[in-house]
Every structure is written in C-alpha cells, then in structure tokens.
Amino acid sequence: MQDTNSDTETGNLVIATVRDFVAREVRPVAAAYDHDDTYPEALIDRMKELGLFGLTIPERFGGAGVSPCVYANVIEELALGWMSLTGALNTHLLLALMIQESGTDEQRERLLPLMADGSLRGVLCITEPDAGTDVQAIQTRAVDDGDHYVISGSKMFVTNGRHGDLYGVVCKTNPDAEPAYTGISLMLAQKGPGLTVVRDIPKLGYRGIETTELSFDGLRVPKTDLLGAIEGQGFRHVMRGLELGRVNVAARAVGVARAALQDSIRYAQQRQTFGKSIAEHQAIQELLADMATDVQAAHLLVANAAAKMERGERADLEAGMAKLFASEACLRVATNAMRIHGGVGYTQDLPIERYFRDAPLMIIGEGTSEIQRQVIARRLISEYPDGDFLRDSL
Numbered sequence: 479m480q481d482t483n484s485d486t487e488t489g490n491l492v493i494a495t496v497r498d499f500v501a502r503e504v505r506p507v508a509a510a511y512d513h514d515d516t517y518p519e520a521l522i523d524r525m526k527e528l529g530l531f532g533l534t535i536p537e538r539f540g541g542a543g544v545s546p547c548v549y550a551n552v553i554e555e556l557a558l559g560w561m562s563l564t565g566a567l568n569t570h571l572l573l574a575l576m577i578q579e580s581g582t583d584e585q586r587e588r589l590l591p592l593m594a595d596g597s598l599r600g601v602l603c604i605t606e607p608d609a610g611t612d613v614q615a616i617q618t619r620a621v622d623d624g625d626h627y628v629i630s631g632s633k634m635f636v637t638n639g640r641h642g643d644l645y646g647v648v649c650k651t652n653p654d655a656e657p658a659y660t661g662i663s664l665m666l667a668q669k670g671p672g673l674t675v676v677r678d679i680p681k682l683g684y685r686g687i688e689t690t691e692l693s694f695d696g697l698r699v700p701k702t703d704l705l706g707a708i709e710g711q712g713f714r715h716v717m718r719g720l721e722l723g724r725v726n727v728a729a730r731a732v733g734v735a736r737a738a739l740q741d742s743i744r745y746a747q748q749r750q751t752f753g754k755s756i757a758e759h760q761a762i763q764e765l766l767a768d769m770a771t772d773v774q775a776a777h778l779l780v781a782n783a784a785a786k787m788e789r790g791e792r793a794d795l796e797a798g799m800a801k802l803f804a805s806e807a808c809l810r811v812a813t814n815a816m817r818i819h820g821g822v823g824y825t826q827d828l829p830i831e832r833y834f835r836d837a838p839l840m841i842i843g844e845g846t847s848e849i850q851r852q853v854i855a856r857r858l859i860s861e862y863p864d865g866d867f868l869r870d871s872l
C-alpha cells in the first residue's frame with residue numbers, strides 16, 4: 479500500500495518504525511497477553527512513546543498528521559503482530575477525527591493535544607443492549623439541565639471502556655424527533671459520578687484489550703462538551719467516522735491474514751509427509767495460492783479506500799467493499815491456515831488458533847458483512863445506475 483502524500487519518506491519511516499516495534503516487542507509477548515487476557519500496559523505505553531495515538535491528528539495539535547494510506551499500513555503491521563493492539567487505536571482516533579472535523583475551536587484546542595500524546599484516551603459508546611446496527615434505536619438520553627446535560631442509559635461492547643478517559647457518548651437529546659436520527663447528539667464525557675464500568679465482557683478472541691458494558695446514571699456533562707455545540711448532529715458524526723473505522727477493521731483483517739499466510743508457508747516447507755514437504759503436495763499448494771490471492775486482493779481494496787479518503791472524497795462504497803472482502807478473506811485464510819497446520823494448529827503452541835479466534839471479529843465490527851452488502855448495493859444503485867462504478871478510477 480503506497481502513501482500518495484508528498485511526504486512519502488515520513489510515511490515510510492512511520493511504517494518501518496511500527497514494523498520494527500512489532501517484530502521486537504509485540505510478537506514475543508502477544509501469545510502470553512492473549513492467553514492470560516491481560517491488558518498490555520507496557521505495549522500501550524510504548525505506543526504512546528511512538529506517537530501512535532496521534533497518528534492521524536494534525537501536526538498543529540501535536541499529532542503526526544499521517545494520511546489514511548499510512549494509517550492503514552500501520553494498522554496492518556500492528557495486526558500482523560497482535561490484532562488486539564489495533565483496538566486501542568481505532569475508537570481513539572475515530573473520536574479524534576470527529577472532534578477535528580466537527581468540534582468547536584475550543585474543543586479542538588482543549589482535547590486534541592491531549593489525545594495526540596495519549597494522555598487522554600478516546601472511547602466511543604454507540605451500541606446498546608437493544609440497539610446495534612440500528613443506531614436510531616438507541617435509548618440513552620441526555621437531558622438538558624441548565625449548563626449541563628444529564629446522561630442516563632447503558633452501552634455495550636465498548637472498547638477501552640475501563641482504560642479510556644474521554645467518552646464519545648451517542649445519545650438522544652430529542653427522543654421525539656422525526657426522523658429519529660435528527661434527535662441524536664454526541665457528548666464528550668469524562669469519568670465522574672454516574673459512569674460505571676459494569677463488567678468486562680469475556681470474548682472468543684480480541685483478548686487483552688477490554689470490551690465493556692457501561693452504565694450511565696445521572697452523569698453530568700457540561701454543555702461545552704456537546705460535540706460541535708449543536709444538537710441533533712450525532713448520527714452524522716458517527717456515520718462519517720465509520721468510513722475510517724471500516725478502513726481500520728479491513729486493514730486489521732489484512733494483517734491477521736498476512737500473519738496466517740506467512741506462518742502457513744513456513745510450516746508447509748518444514749512439515750514432511752510421505753517423504754517430502756507438504757508444500758510439494760498439490761492440495762496444500764492450492765490452499766496457499768487461494769490464501770495469497772485473498773491477501774493481495776484485500777490489501778489492494780484497503781489501499782483503494784484509503785486513497786479515496788486521502789483525496790477528501792466520499793469513500794463509503796470503497797470502505798464497505800474493503801471491509802466486506804478483507805474480513806471474509808481473513809476468516810477464509812485463518813481457516814485454511816488451521817487446515818495446513820493440522821493438529822498442532824489447534825493447540826496454543828502456535829498462534830494459528832489465535833488468528834482463528836480473532837478473525838470472526840472483523841466480519842462483525844464496524845458493521846457486519848450483511849450491512850456492508852446493503853451499503854454497497856445502495857450506493858451502486860444511487861450513484862452508478864449504469865453499473866460502471868469503475869469508470870472514475872480508470
């Protein structure tokens with residue numbers, strides 16, 4: 479994936495630094511953190527030192543200001559070592575993007591420098607027990623109370639809910655609005671009385687980074703912390719942020735798939751059956767060929783979506799395609815890696831079983847594959863009724 483910014487050298491240096499960090503510091507300890515489901519405090523601190531929490535935040539606020547292409551590369555490299563680490567960045571940088579694009583000048587100046595150095599960790603609170611894909615169905619309320627809003631409700635599947643500091647709470651300021659999405663706002667809340675981490679949710683994979691259930695019971699938020707200082711814009715903020723979020727999840731999927739493919743190629747050359755390496759058996763060669771093709775195609779789809787975002791163009795179609803294909807490809811590649819490794823792949827002696835457990839997250843997070851298909855089809859029909867959606871890229 480190539481950075482198309484003029485500052486290509488800087489982008490390549492960032493990617494190389496992350497690649498070295500993963501090789502030296504992440505891979506040797508990933509299995510232990512994953513198996514123990516332990517929060518990787520030391521790795522998170524190193525990510526702060528490397529400036530990763532300010533990757534996409536503009537330089538004037540203390541960030542690195544890298545392009546979406548470089549960001550996608552960084553996420554891919556991190557996921558190659560341990561996918562969970564990418565979760566520490568995703569919602570943080572999504573919330574930073576929302577503040578950058580839609581916040582007031584005062585909100586940008588106050589919050590973005592702290593987010594850039596990682597001292598203020600961003601969290602997104604969208605999903606609820608009875609509202610996931612249908613964001614308009616949320617029930618969390620923010621009630622006007624003088625110079626504050628008072629938030630009450632519950633949020634589910636909140637990444638960084640325990641270790642985060644700044645909570646982007648999607649809530650209803652006008653529950654009677656029609657259509658419903660026009661009554662949704664986004665509050666920039668911080669920890670205080672009325673915010674409780676109910677529990678850390680046990681998960682199949684994506685371990686080490688907490689996924690939490692949160693309860694809001696009378697949390698007071700100053701009106702100056704309504705994102706953009708305008709009610710009713712929360713749904714728009716979330717939808718805009720999801721483009722970058724889907725590129726993130728797609729890049730994660732490519733990273734995990736690359737790791738599974740690399741391990742499979744090495745193992746296939748080492749493992750001997752019937753007097754020769756299994757890499758010489760046609761059945762294994764066919765699996766490796768399919769896996770490599772999936773990885774390459776997914777990588778290019780992510781690059782295409784990131785490049786379109788970099789040009790400042792709407793990229794929900796491309797991000798949806800990248801997320802759909804890369805996540806499904808990752809699951810296929812992880813499954814084939816398990817087949818190639820056989821019994822040893824099913825044990826915790828190798829990371830194959832971790833790839834196999836982590837892969838399903840990508841077909842769910844930031845919108846399921848089914849939702850991506852709907853997004854893609856609707857955009858094709860509305861924007862390209864003749865079906866020639868590639869004409870603008872030729």
